[in-house]
Amino acid sequence: MSHVGIVLISHSPKIADGIKDLISQVIKDVPIVAAGGTDENDIGTSFEKISNAIEEVYSEKGVLLFYDLGSALMNAEMAIEMSEHDNIRVAKDVALVEGAYVSAVEASMGKSLEEILESAKRAIAPTE
Numbered sequence: 001m002s003h004v005g006i007v008l009i010s011h012s013p014k015i016a017d018g019i020k021d022l023i024s025q026v027i028k029d030v031p032i033v034a035a036g037g038t039d040e041n042d043i044g045t046s047f048e049k050i051s052n053a054i055e056e057v058y059s060e061k062g063v064l065l066f067y068d069l070g071s072a073l074m075n076a077e078m079a080i081e082m083s084e085h086d087n088i089r090v091a092k093d094v095a096l097v098e099g100a101y102v103s104a105v106e107a108s109m110g111k112s113l114e115e116i117l118e119s120a121k122r123a124i125a126p127t128e
Contacts, residue, residue, distance in 0.1 A: 004107040004116055005031040005057025008100055009067040009076055011044055013037035019097055027104040031057035045072045050079040054088060062087035062113035064120070066100045087113055091120045098123040 006023075010016040016036025023032055033053040038044040045067075054063050065076045065088065073090065080088045091099050099120035106116040 001110060002059035002061050003030045003110065004061045004103075004113050005033070005054075005059060005063040006100060006103055006107065007050065007053040007057060007063060007065045007076075008032065008034045008036070008096075009045060009050055009053075009065060009072045010034075010036040010096070011069055011072060013041050015068065015096075019100055022097070023101055023104045027108050030104045030107040031059070032100075032104060033057050045075045047075045047078055050075050051082060054079055054083055054085070058085055058088075060087075061107075062089070064088075064103055064107075064113060064116060065090045066094065066096050066103070066120075067091075068096050089113060089117055091117060094120045095124045 008016045013036035016034035020034040035049040035053040039046045076090050102123040103116045103120045106119045
């Protein structure tokens, strides 16, 4: 069974890799790729890394992108526009660590891209 893929975009390669490591300790069957840093692994983001990450985790279930700062969002949106796939979303206004973690859990349960995105948005919302 295929699952929604997850791309972790951070200005820091260490942050993206660290979040992937954290999630991978618990979730084994969801495709997750860290796309942190520039092409030279400096601080920044890379359109190329993000595009390659999308292709690496893509399935018919779709891909969900998480990012840390504004310019990462710009590169993520550009990568989506240049992609030949329709079912790719950016998790906007979502906590990077908590949202990505919850999304990986939900993806492992076979949930849809839209269901996972909704859960990610509620990842740090207070419960009543």
